[in-house]
Amino acid sequence: MKKILVTGGAGYIGSNTAHLLVRRGFDVMVVDDLSRGHAHNVAGIPFRRLNLSESGALADVLAREKADAVIHFAAYIAVGESTQNPELYFSNNVGGTISLLAAMAQAKVKRLVFSSTAAVYGMPKIVPIPEESPFAPVNPYGETKVMIETMLGWLDQYSGLRSIALRYFNACGSDPESDLGEEHDPETHLIPLLLKAIVTGNPITLFGDDYDTPDGTCIRDYIHVMDLAAAHVLAVENLLAGGASDAFNVGTGTGHSVLQVVRAVEEVTGNKVPYTIGPRRPGDPPSLVANSEKLKRTLGWKPKFPDLTDIVKTAWQFEQKRSATS
Numbered sequence: 001m002k003k004i005l006v007t008g009g010a011g012y013i014g015s016n017t018a019h020l021l022v023r024r025g026f027d028v029m030v031v032d033d034l035s036r037g038h039a040h041n042v043a044g045i046p047f048r049r050l051n052l053s054e055s056g057a058l059a060d061v062l063a064r065e066k067a068d069a070v071i072h073f074a075a076y077i078a079v080g081e082s083t084q085n086p087e088l089y090f091s092n093n094v095g096g097t098i099s100l101l102a103a104m105a106q107a108k109v110k111r112l113v114f115s116s117t118a119a120v121y122g123m124p125k126i127v128p129i130p131e132e133s134p135f136a137p138v139n140p141y142g143e144t145k146v147m148i149e150t151m152l153g154w155l156d157q158y159s160g161l162r163s164i165a166l167r168y169f170n171a172c173g174s175d176p177e178s179d180l181g182e183e184h185d186p187e188t189h190l191i192p193l194l195l196k197a198i199v200t201g202n203p204i205t206l207f208g209d210d211y212d213t214p215d216g217t218c219i220r221d222y223i224h225v226m227d228l229a230a231a232h233v234l235a236v237e238n239l240l241a242g243g244a245s246d247a248f249n250v251g252t253g254t255g256h257s258v259l260q261v262v263r264a265v266e267e268v269t270g271n272k273v274p275y276t277i278g279p280r281r282p283g284d285p286p287s288l289v290a291n292s293e294k295l296k297r298t299l300g301w302k303p304k305f306p307d308l309t310d311i312v313k314t315a316w317q318f319e320q321k322r323s324a325t326s
């Protein structure tokens with residue numbers, strides 16, 4: 001049985017992936033410092049509370065567990081926060097990854113799946129965005145992921161580290177079979193905020209309706225967290241089978257405007273979303289939609305939740321459970 005170390009496995013995408021790996025027959029160990037993740041997300045999975053800066057301790061875990069590969073989620077993800085405190089993002093995301101890479105080198109673990117982001121493309125010229133689009137991040141968060149992907153290229157060439165970077169579009173939804181869902185604090189993402197606006201009656205601010213898009217609001221590619229998790233399983237299987245280093249977009253290939261998401265939430269919940277239109281959020285590109293053909297072609301990935309309404313239904317199930325218990 002192959003052993004996978006999952007960093008950041010107590011977070012939203014990490015925990016969904018860790019549980020899916022277990023269901024697919026992998027031996028899984030999670031490390032997470034719980035600065036942003038939740039211990040309840042790793043119930044039933046071997047877990048060690050550790051910050052990535054503890055390189056020696058990480059190397060010990062990797063060696064003792066005889067890890068065959070690492071899936072690396074542990075990172076901060078809020079674009080706004082990264083502009084207010086770039087030092088934190090460079091230190092936690094880039095510094096933490098350098099420390100992990102040193103630990104992997106020490107423990108001779110040569111396979112890595114890395115959480116990257118559509119934010120590496122900045123304001124892309126071609127949409128749907130192919131992987132060949134140039135790196136052009138417009139915020140420190142995106143830059144941290146570019147720096148790490150760049151390092152991984154060099155380590156492929158000179159250290160024999162084989163890695164797959166998965167560039168996520170807008171992760172959302174929850175696993176209908178589990179209690180894992182989106183629980184960021186503070187929450188900044190559109191779908192959970194729309195659902196909270198319905199639950200609380202407090203209006204959400206939509207960031208701008210004067211973009212050059214059909215209804216004036218920004219277009220994004222909303223991808224169900226289980227489809228994202230499945231991409232990680234395919235990526236790690238590919239590396240373990242001797243696959244080469246690569247990078248893939250993970251999105252559905254279909255864009256939805258903010259107002260279309262509002263309508264989907266209204267349809268699913270049967271309630272009107274209270275909202276106001278505010279100014280644009282700095283650094284928001286008008287349209288980010290994935291070209292995911294390479295992932296489909298190369299790894300045989302196929303989204304199970306291509307439909308936005310189905311995605312919102314799973315997010316709504318989770319929000320209802322969560323608001324009933326909190």
Ligand code: UDP
Pocket residue numbers: 079170188189190191193204205206207208218219220258281284
């Ligand atoms: N958005 C919004 N109001 C909010 C949060 C998000 O209008 O309170 C918009 C945001 O401007 C973007 C889309 O919803 O166009 C998705 O934003 P989110 O923060 O969920 O993800 P991002 O695209 O930044 O990764």
